[in-house]
Amino acid sequence: MKEIPYKIYLSEDEMPKAWYNLRADMKTKPAPLLNPGTHQPMAAEELAPVFCEELIQQELDNDTPYFPIPEEVYNFYKMYRPSPLVRAYCLEKALDTPAKIYYKFEGNNTSGSHKLNSAIAQAYYAKKQGLKGVTTETGAGQWGTALSMACSYFGLDLKVFMVKVSYEQKPFRREVMRTYGASVTPSPSETTNIGKKILADHPGTTGSLGCAISEAVEVAVSTPGYRYVLGSVLNQVLLHQSVIGLETEIALKKYDIVPDIIIGCAGGGSNLGGLIAPFMRDKILGKADYRILAVEPASCPSFTRGKYAYDFADTGMVCPLAKMYTLGSNFIPAPNHAGGLRYHGMSTTLSQLYHDGYMEAVAVPQTEVFKAAEKFARCEGILPAPESSHAIKAAIDEAEKCKETGESKTIVFGLSGTGYFDLVAYEKFHDGKMDDYIPTDEDLERSFKGLPQVE
């Protein structure tokens, strides 16, 4: 048996050359996006005013298993990828567990997270189409930062709508985006019609990803030469993020490691969907029987307490309807510090897989997540993002179960990013001022009433 190093790196020529489209192997395909007016499946031409052409093809393609990574994107990947698969030797020791813990660390780039994997792909296709710029929303700011890097690289203009609570909690994110030449507006804003309406209906709102999406889409469709791009939820994003899982698979095989449990945090599903892609494939095809676990915040529990239904993707109801686990598009989550996990819905692909019993989900409260984050930081020397720390919390829980049962399971989790811009949250945690916001059943019933009636 080969000795496992602390960090398993792939060489450049071991890096995946194509993204993997999990939908191609799904027995039940994810439900199609619907036109919000006609409730008919959206055709490519209907999506064209909003999205880039080639990204629409990727979005709608449920059959092609592999999409070659364009050379320009691949060269950019080589600047910060492959990311390491790390053996958490120190954490294992601190937990005194027989479990073997690995994490795929996506934080070693200036955007601080895995978001760059899709940002650079989307910017590339926008440039290829001859666009002048793109608009987007950002929650925690990781997606906005990543996209600003990507747009700067390809010389595209970028307008970012940033969820107001994150804009205020993370002032420095704005400066990183400015370093890369992006403009950043706190959402909801007075710069769009939908923003004005949301502010009128919900004075003092701290915003949500749903609001910010609506504003970004409005600007994209009303500005010539612009399109809207999105950092999560969509199939195309999961496609690009499959690079995480593919690299993980290669790294594990290199050392003959077979995982028992694969764990990822879940907001819109980009990190989780990317990480699990090849493992889910093997599970669907009956080649392996991994446990796959999604971890979400108790304050925004789409999988564990949401409904599997068609819903609006955004608060302004301008986007196509998507069938997903959702808390309702007018659910505005409490200001949990994991801004990247504050979306009311979930990837349609992951929703279908969860519905079909291929994966489990668990919701965890915020203070427990920060306890796990601090423990991890002290052992492994990486300050994790609050979002990623949801996966850490679940991984530690599983490792502690192994300690009780004496089982030596192999746990792989996604460490999707770093927490350098989350220190307001860490400060609250250190000062004992952090709350655990959990919506009541009444809160959810109220927001479920806003679900559209789809036959």
Add this chain to the structure above:
Amino acid sequence: MKEIPYKIYLSEDEMPKAWYNLRADMKTKPAPLLNPGTHQPMAAEELAPVFCEELIQQELDNDTPYFPIPEEVYNFYKMYRPSPLVRAYCLEKALDTPAKIYYKFEGNNTSGSHKLNSAIAQAYYAKKQGLKGVTTETGAGQWGTALSMACSYFGLDLKVFMVKVSYEQKPFRREVMRTYGASVTPSPSETTNIGKKILADHPGTTGSLGCAISEAVEVAVSTPGYRYVLGSVLNQVLLHQSVIGLETEIALKKYDIVPDIIIGCAGGGSNLGGLIAPFMRDKILGKADYRILAVEPASCPSFTRGKYAYDFADTGMVCPLAKMYTLGSNFIPAPNHAGGLRYHGMSTTLSQLYHDGYMEAVAVPQTEVFKAAEKFARCEGILPAPESSHAIKAAIDEAEKCKETGESKTIVFGLSGTGYFDLVAYEKFHDGKMDDYIPTDEDLERSFKGLPQVE
């Protein structure tokens, strides 16, 4: 000729097993530390109340070329090392230069810089000696963060005195240190005698590394079971940091790359001294003829405008005298944003080498540094620390000279850290509110008057 990947990584078994002590190969050894009272060379026993025993041996040893890296330290290194040597393909393209540019990137760890290389070594020796804790100063906060990680790993208490201007510019650094369990006090403070005196003499001072060192030393010598540790300037620190240069040397040899110019930013000399160690050895031994270039801020120009003389290492004049290029121990630099380069003196080893003509130095103004930083960030996708950006600025200047002359030189520079905690500075730069503070000749003459008279 082998194709050069974007990032050259070493495998774990290629990592250096010993640190290299450049002093062993120097023809003229650095001048000894002197007792500030008697002006006689400091003996190990005189240093023992302040420093850890084994570190004193390393400090005073001018003969032993290699010190094995202890296993505990080596295992910690494996969590974040080897660091990549990156080929700056995108920067080269943006500059349209025939130069080949490489950078050794030390920022991919939570402390955000190379400081962790020595922090973990120093914490290890403190633990081995059975100490309860250590004290230190920190400028930009990178050393304090690194040491907090190291002390947390080995279960040592840590008291940090942080230069007030950095404490205020970088509030989040404090939270990272708290995450790792350290206490952080802005310096000068009312908690020490020397701090009270400095505050009385200079009301409203924004502090300096020299002040903070005095406070940390005072607490160390007056608290049982504590010693003082330092992140730069000292020989022991350069010894530990040689891991940067050694890895760089191995990575270059792996691809048959021979550098022409080696560039590092210089504050106290830890990054520069570590990076150049094996290259300077070859130069001293006549085996190679590299150009070696130190880059310092125009606001704190020890090499380029300082005197080569014995001086106090700290403002409070409690530390041994060191012969170095110095601006005078009561020189308090203007609040330049490269907090890690605001020390009045320079490593005695590097000072001797500079004095003997083995290296060059250049001073650059702050706004030029930030222009280079932004250009670099947009090309290479890494947000650099202001300190490290001094090296970027010089590397770009050298690459542009190559464009003029048509020479295809190979430039290697040290990218010592990331700028995630420097966004107040980036904001000022973006808003056009950044000043270039440059001391006048009168300022320097005034501070030179404080130099001690040593025969």
